[in-house]
Amino acid sequence: MSRPDGGPGERLGIFGGTFDPPHVGHLVTAVNVRHELALDRVLLVVNDQPWQKLGTRDISPAEDRHAMVAAAVGSVEGLEASRVEIERGGMSYTADTLATLLAEDPGRELYVILGSDAAAGLPSWERADEVRSLATIVVVERPGARGAEPPAGWSWQRVEVPRLEVSSTELRARVADGRPLDYLLTPDVIATIEARGLYGARVGS
Ligand code: ATP
Ligand code: MG
Numbered sequence: 249m250s251r252p253d254g255g256p257g258e259r260l261g262i263f264g265g266t267f268d269p270p271h272v273g274h275l276v277t278a279v280n281v282r283h284e285l286a287l288d289r290v291l292l293v294v295n296d297q298p299w300q301k302l303g304t305r306d307i308s309p310a311e312d313r314h315a316m317v318a319a320a321v322g323s324v325e326g327l328e329a330s331r332v333e334i335e336r337g338g339m340s341y342t343a344d345t346l347a348t349l350l351a352e353d354p355g356r357e358l359y360v361i362l363g364s365d366a367a368a369g370l371p372s373w374e375r376a377d378e379v380r381s382l383a384t385i386v387v388v389e390r391p392g393a394r395g396a397e398p399p400a401g402w403s404w405q406r407v408e409v410p411r412l413e414v415s416s417t418e419l420r421a422r423v424a425d426g427r428p429l430d431y432l433l434t435p436d437v438i439a440t441i442e443a444r445g446l447y448g449a450r451v452g453s
Contacts, residue, residue, distance in 0.1 A: 257355035261290035262383070264333070264342060264360075266298045268308050269441060270320040271419055271433055273412040275327070277388050280409040281361050282326050285386065290361070291330040291349075292317050295340040299374070310334045312444055319436035343375035346382040358383040364396040364406075371399055423447035 263278050270292065278290045294314045301307060317329040332348055333340040346358055360383045362370075367387045373379055385404035387397065389411060398404045414432055422429055424447055429438050441449045 257357050258289070258353060259285070259287045259359065260349065260356050261285070261287040261359045261361050261386070262293055262342070262345065262349070263290055264293040264295060264340070264345070266295050266301060266307060266416065267292065267313050267317050267320075268416050269313070269419055269433060269437055269446070270317045271412075271414050271416060271437075272431070273414045275320060275324075275434070276412055277361065277363075277409050278321075278327050279324065281359075281386055281388060281407050284407045285359060285405075287326070287359060289326050289328055291328050291332075292321060293330040293333055293340075293345060296333045296337050297339050299339045299341070308446055312440075312446055315444070316437050316440050316446075319440045320434050322434070322436055339374070341374040343373070343378040343382075346379060350382065359386050360384070361386045361388060363387075364389055367398050367404075368396045370402065420447045423449050426450065 261278070261281055263274070265274065267274065274292065278292060281287065282290045294310060294317055296310050298307065314329060314331060314334060321327040321329055332345055336344060336348070342360060349358060350356060360379065362385060364387050367385070370376060370379070370385065380402050385398050385402055387404060387406045388409050419429065419432060423441060441447065
């Protein structure tokens with residue numbers, strides 16, 4: 249795609265998630281996909297209501313998760329916390345997010361970044377055909393799920409990133425147990441968790 253003025257369109261990565269909390273696995277992924285694909289920016293798009301997780305556990309308020317993502321990306325070049333799904337509200341469907349981002353700038357090229365654990369499930373996404381036609385899928389390798397691929401008919405590519413065996417689920421348990429978070433979460437994310445008392449955090453623990 250190109251801009252109406254003939255210049256190249258912005259290459260924009262979309263890395264969606266619950267980010268409850270955002271951890272080094274997310275950040276290493278975003279930074280390395282941006283580098284490998286020469287993306288201008290990667291948006292960490294905070295789900296408002298993650299339809300795949302509703303009913304499975306308590307999910308922290310979207311504003312708390314957004315505050316953690318903003319803290320996580322800090323001033324890292326090319327990474328941004330996005331409020332687009334929070335502002336829309338309701339179920340967070342990638343098809344809607346892509347439409348919003350293209351309405352802002354039709355010349356953009358969109359890259360939807362996924363862990364390989366999520367790749368095989370793409371056809372079950374809301375209006376999957378719209379996602380397929382509006383974006384290229386970027387599958388990053390994730391521990392424990394190597395090899396999962398989008399089905400035939402999708403435009404996609406694989407990017408290898410350093411594999412960090414960490415998940416938000418494990419980190420929530422660590423906070424609740426008072427185990428160390430250092431080097432798994434950025435210092436500013438740890439401070440945000442403590443300041444907001446998330447996951448049963450005790451200040452100074
Ligand atoms: P939870 O344990 O609550 O499911 P999570 O750590 O999987 O959390 P999500 O917010 O569900 O984090 O993930 C957002 C995106 O990040 C998904 O595409 C997921 O595949 C990817 N992802 C999660 N953990 C990692 C990791 N360690 N390395 C690379 N990608 C990851
Ligand atoms: Mg997950």
